[in-house]
Amino acid sequence: MDQTDTIPIAIGWNELAQPVMVDIAKDAAHWLIQGKTRSGKSQCTYNLLAQAGSNPAVRVVGVDPTSVLLAPFVHRRPAEPNIELGLNDFDKVLRVLQFVKAESDRRIECFWDRRIDKISLFSPALPLILLVLEEFPGIIEGAQDFDATNGLKPADRYAPRITSLVRQIAAQSAKAGIRMLLLAQRAEASIVGGNARSNFAVKMTLRVDEPESVKMLHPNATPEECALVEGFVPGQGFFDQPGLRRQMIRTVRVGEYSTYASYVENADLAYEAALNIDRAQRMTIASEYPHLGDIG
Numbered sequence: 001m002d003q004t005d006t007i008p009i010a011i012g013w014n015e016l017a018q019p020v021m022v023d024i025a026k027d028a029a030h031w032l033i034q035g036k037t038r039s040g041k042s043q044c045t046y047n048l049l050a051q052a053g054s055n056p057a058v059r060v061v062g063v064d065p066t067s068v069l070l071a072p073f074v075h076r077r078p079a080e081p082n083i084e085l086g087l088n089d090f091d092k093v094l095r096v097l098q099f100v101k102a103e104s105d106r107r108i109e110c111f112w113d114r115r116i117d118k119i120s121l122f123s124p125a126l127p128l129i130l131l132v133l134e135e136f137p138g139i140i141e142g143a144q145d146f147d148a149t150n151g152l153k154p155a156d157r158y159a160p161r162i163t164s165l166v167r168q169i170a171a172q173s174a175k176a177g178i179r180m181l182l183l184a185q186r187a188e189a190s191i192v193g194g195n196a197r198s199n200f201a202v203k204m205t206l207r208v209d210e211p212e213s214v215k216m217l218h219p220n221a222t223p224e225e226c227a228l229v230e231g232f233v234p235g236q237g238f239f240d241q242p243g244l245r246r247q248m249i250r251t252v253r254v255g256e257y258s259t260y261a262s263y264v265e266n267a268d269l270a271y272e273a274a275l276n277i278d279r280a281q282r283m284t285i286a287s288e289y290p291h292l293g294d295i296g
């Protein structure tokens, strides 16, 4: 497969009924979506992942306490190993984050040799990595409970190690072609407080009840805007993306879970074929030009 510098994702429509798109290849930004229960978070995320997941230049990894959102990627072919479903194995949660951090470091180390300062071309061999953290506050709370129940010593505690890895990934990895998608019922200071906010440039607020949550994610939101959010219907939200004014959007509604699952499943054959063709091409190159070294 060729390299691509564009991975457009359709999010929904704005008030003028114009499509709202984000190019996750071009916008080197992390995502944060907040919304209370029944606000339309799952529909919005199914839509995002259905599109990202059917692109062979994207690899979806992450942690999903609900065991629902990322299940299609565990069951896809080839299965994605860097996904933890449920919150039963905090070592696995750490391993997923460590994988992303190590891959980010590895890519950044290659920058100077290639005289680049960011990765902007993606392919199955060097995919855009979408790190999905569903119910992020729940992941941290689960880890804190585990640490307390097992009386772990400070250095062994999972919650601070998970938080620290997520902070590092948020701060450093976008230029390495990694995008974090963080989902929460509401954005809290522990997630986006202080400097951390600037790491999330794509921000969506579906219905939330407290104006403080709107302010937390969109500090310049007016009182009128904050008041609107309380009345949002499912799928209605504020959307900020780099370089554009805030838009009021209506997100895409995918429908039943099975529809979402089949989007990913139906893309599997093409996904696997693209990976195989890419690998075959690189093996051919490696055999013809052995001095280029390991193809990975």
Ligand SMILES: Nc1ncnc2c1ncn2[C@@H]1O[C@H](COP(=O)(O)OP(=O)(O)OP(=O)(O)O)[C@@H](O)[C@H]1O
Binding pocket: 035, 036, 037, 038, 039, 040, 041, 042, 043, 044, 234, 235, 236, 250, 251, 252, 253
């Ligand atoms: N863009 C949309 N347009 C119309 N209806 C929508 C839209 N998004 C969601 N809905 C409807 O709103 C309801 C809640 O949506 P969804 O399950 O995505 O919410 P949620 O925030 O994930 O809720 P939960 O907390 O239960 O997980 C569903 O019935 C869904 O069909």
Ligand SMILES: [Mg+2]
Binding pocket: 041, 042, 043
């Ligand atoms: Mg949901």
